[in-house]
Amino acid sequence: MQFEQLKTPNGQTMEGPLLMTPKCFGDNRGWFYESWSRRSFDNAVGETVVFSQDNHSRSIQGVLRGLHYQLAPEPQAKVVRATLGAIFDVAVDIRSSSPTCGAWIGAELSAENKAQLWIPEGFAHGFLTLSAVAEVQYKARGFWNKACERALRWDDPTLAIDWPQGELNGNTISLSPKDAEAPDFLSAKTSGDLFP
Template sequence: MQAEPIVSAQGQCLSGPLLLTPQRFGDDRGWFFESWNQRRFDAAVGEPVAFVQDNHSRSSQGVLRGLHYQLPAAPQAKLVRASVGRILDVVVDLRASSASFGQWAGVELSAESQQQLWVPEGFAHGFLTLSDVAEVQYKTRGYWSRDQERAIRWDDPALAISWPLETLGSATVSLSEKDAQAPTLSDAQAAGEVFP
């Protein structure tokens, strides 16, 4: 497994998130790769990680989920991959003490590349479905908490995330009601709903 840090749209290396590329073995019959190996993952992120929940979603083209996170009282880290189709996966640094606070980075994850994105606590996470359909699977460190879950607006002008909307063809962005009503990062920070 190869692990590499990701760089924000502002050109700064984000401390924490990693793009993980598994070693794939293939021939004319097909391919094989390890989608999960505890020892290799712990070595890549530099700490032992105990996952407590696996999630699986299916989305049509144009569905945008996020930007989600859980407050520091019950934070949640994620290991994300697309097992069907393609998505643009985005992280936003919500650690107020970080030099990259408010910066974002996006990586395309696909069933073809088999790459995974490690999203540690302290980051908001979301994705846009680029293909006709995508299935996204992710492991979480920390259980989902209705009381601690929060979201940041996907189109917050201060973040200026470059969602590739031009690739959607006739599809339009489709949001949940909760995501459509999410506050901006500055509103979340003013409410004390970011990480220290």
């Protein structure tokens, strides 16, 4: 497994998230790859990570889920991958003390490239479905807790996320009612809904 730090659009390296790309072995019979190894993963992130639950979602093209996060006492970290189709996956740094607070990184995750994104606590997460259908699976550290759950607006001009809407073949962004009503980054900051 190869682990890579990603850069923000302005070229800053963002500490925390890691793009994980496995080595795939294949021939005319099919392929095999190791999708996760505790030893290599814990070495790469510098801590022992114990996951609490696995989640699986299915979305049609244009569905945007996010930007979601949970605050203390039950923050969540995730390892995200697409096992069918393709998504554009985004992490936004919402750690107030971070030099990249308010910045974002993004990567295409697909069944074809088999890449995964580690998103630690302190980041908001969202993805846009690029293919006709995509299935996303992720491991989560920390259980879902409605009282801790928060969201940020996907099209917040302060965050200025460059979602690849040109890849939607004319389809428009589709949001849940909750995501459509999410506050912007500055409102969340003012109300104390960011990480320290």
